[in-house]
Amino acid sequence: MIIKAPPFPQPQTGPSLLETAQNRLQVGDVTQAEYCCRRFLPDAPANPEALHLLGLIAFQAGDTARALLAFGRAVAVRPDHVRAHANRAGALQRLGHHEAAHQACLRALALDPALPALQQNLGALLRELGRAEQALKAFRRSARLAPQNGAAFHALGNALRGMGRLDEAMEAYQRLISLHPAAATAHGNLGVMLQFQGRLVEASACYARALAIDPSYAEARSNLGLVQLLTGDLAAGWVNHAARWETGDRAASRRDFPLPAWNGAPLAGKKLLVWGELGVGDEILLAGMVPDLAERGIGCVLETAPRLVPLFARSFPDVEVVPRTAPPDPATGRAELAAHCALGDLGRRLRPDFDSFPRRPAYLAADPEKVRVLRARYRAEAGDNLLVGISWHSANPDHRDFKSAPLELWQPILELPGITFVDLQYGDRSAELGAVRRKFGVTILRDALIDPLADLDGFAAQVATLDLVISISNTTVHVAGALGIPVWTLLARQTGFLWCWFTEREDSPWYPSMRLYRQRTAGDWTPVLERVRGNLARLLAAR
Known part of the structure; x- marks a missing residue:
């Protein structure tokens, strides 16, 4: 400033x-x-x-x-x-x-020291330097010095939001609204806070007010679309969420191919260019719609994250799968292509309601030779035990604090007899694994030859060897569900932006092999893990 x-x-x-x-x-x-x-x-x-x-x-x-x-x-x-x-x-x-x-x-x-704008500038600098608490103090001083300055409360709210202090962030945004009731962004930001907390009706009302003030406010329209998707209003949700391409964060990542956007019509023998978006887990989830294109007689070229190319190429043999590169792969410029579409925008055409989900048991296929080798290795270690893969930590900075379920809380599950647990967690979690081994006497099998971040094809083969996967919401559950492996997904209460799990359901229309275990109280994993333990004990007894 x-x-x-x-x-x-x-x-x-x-x-x-x-x-x-x-x-x-x-x-x-x-x-x-x-x-x-x-x-x-x-x-x-x-x-x-x-x-x-x-x-x-x-x-x-x-x-x-x-x-x-x-x-x-x-x-x-x-x-x-x-x-x-x-x-x-x-x-x-x-x-x-x-x-x-x-x-x-x-x-x-x-x-x-009493110049409010200076305190606000200091706060912004401290945030960029990673000194969140010091930045927050500066923003608070700015708001105290200028209690009628909406910009001060906007900065304070954003800082609190970034620190996960959502209730306090809401208070700052509400103060901003009281000062500037016609500020569309203030209503939009308050809606984001409410959505994070799962207060979806109130969030929708905030977005509606923001859009009444500024119909071109793309962030509010996109977030309204997420709420609609989450609550099952798929047809409206896909339409509104398409406004994400007009937001600052997403506009820069949009793939601008010299082709018209697909409107859902037949392509008269030509092909559709489909391109992935967001993270690897999202691409796996949304790739479940790719087989629908073939069923409609639409051939396609699929541009995806390079790590996914081997897995997708094997799983979709009638699709030409190419890596997302800069400049784009030559296959994305062929004359046989008639239109293009982001993976997420396929939903508008292919998933307008829950009846349109085909309930395929699986749509990804792991490398059979890798599966054979890994299964032999794990069975040599586990004998007749149930092989259960687990993942407990999210690296997503927007969600990790509430999505993650610390491994030490898993004690009731880890101490069940007749199970060999396999570590599916990406990143170095050796400290947590060592603590569990010392405290509970449980050794979780860690395969040093598999790197879930670098070798997704190997990771898919690892997941395919297992009898069951239990994990928080991350890439692991998408891989397991897409492979048709039984998977129990642990969901935090604050799933307001994790739209693909919808609300209240215990199943997933995306993945028939998945069961959802939801927190009833935000931050309380104990009842969730107790339900998982009970069902796991019954599964062992049935064997």
């Missing part, structure tokens, strides 16, 4: 060159503003206000390096120039010099 210079006092004989320069800058006339400022400087080359204004002009013109130089000259001439120090911090931040920007901001605050 650039802190503008205060208006100059009105001269007695008409505007000065410096005042004219400032006035022109305020109306966006950067060229004329710089012209006036440079005409003024020869007569007063050390005037700190002129040097500061020249920095503002350069910053607005996008020349950050020149702005930084001008702000530096201003503070050299006048070391107590608060706004020049503050704006020098802004220029350093734009150039990526965050620590230097932090120091410049502290220098400005030493001169004027």
